[in-house]
Amino acid sequence: AQTVTQSQPEMSVQEAETVTLSCTYDTSENNYYLFWYKQPPSRQMILVIRQEAYKQQNATENRFSVNFQKAAKSFSLKISDSQLGDTAMYFCAFFLQGGSEKLVFGKGMKLTVNP
Amino acid sequence: GAGVSQSPRYKVTKRGQDVALRCDPISGHVSLYWYRQALGQGPEFLTYFNYEAQQDKSGLPNDRFSAERPEGSISTLTIQRTEQRDSAMYRCASSLYGGGADEQFFGPGTRLTVL
Numbered sequence: 001a002q003t004v005t006q007s008q009p010e011m012s013v014q015e016a017e018t019v020t021l022s023c024t025y026d027t028s029e030n031n032y033y034l035f036w037y038k039q040p041p042s043r044q045m046i047l048v049i050r051q052e053a054y055k056q057q058n059a060t061e062n063r064f065s066v067n068f069q070k071a072a073k074s075f076s077l078k079i080s081d082s083q084l085g086d087t088a089m090y091f092c093a094f095f096l097q098g099g100s101e102k103l104v105f106g107k108g109m110k111l112t113v114n115p
Numbered sequence: 116g117a118g119v120s121q122s123p124r125y126k127v128t129k130r131g132q133d134v135a136l137r138c139d140p141i142s143g144h145v146s147l148y149w150y151r152q153a154l155g156q157g158p159e160f161l162t163y164f165n166y167e168a169q170q171d172k173s174g175l176p177n178d179r180f181s182a183e184r185p186e187g188s189i190s191t192l193t194i195q196r197t198e199q200r201d202s203a204m205y206r207c208a209s210s211l212y213g214g215g216a217d218e219q220f221f222g223p224g225t226r227l228t229v230l
Contacts, residue, residue, distance in 0.1 A: 105157030
């Protein structure tokens, strides 16, 4: 079974600074996807960024980028130029392609951006 | 519709009562998923459908939980003889065809409280 671990329960950062959220996962498979989801105080679940395991290039979406280390099974999220609206819970998630069609989530990390 | 909708948004019930939670996916989306999210945790997979077929129900905690999607669109998650431990946010998600390449769009959730 796949597992996802987010070891930092909480972080805070000053507005405009850069912050990195860590995530590790465990799988013996090769074909999978990794995701970061954001859950603001409104409790919506919003996709931030996605990484295909077969791609060596790290995904980027505007201020959000990932550092995907497949051998180390590590998938960190970097948020540049943090904004107050980035304050949220962040969940790392794993999806096994060709297996059970489910996202496996970590426990989440609470990020607070301070003015 | 514009997004995934769920009803009711909040449900308070007494222990032992049955509840039915409804999910209306994005129009045309083939795959529909149910997750449960306890406070302070990441969502946990319950079950998923492709069209009207329930493909995986391995995440349903016990036989008090059931789900259906009879016409391949709206889905209902039913919990019989509710218990206090069933209290959680129940989230529905849909994707166009399933698979990791397709984004899962989440609904706002139903907050269930069992007294």
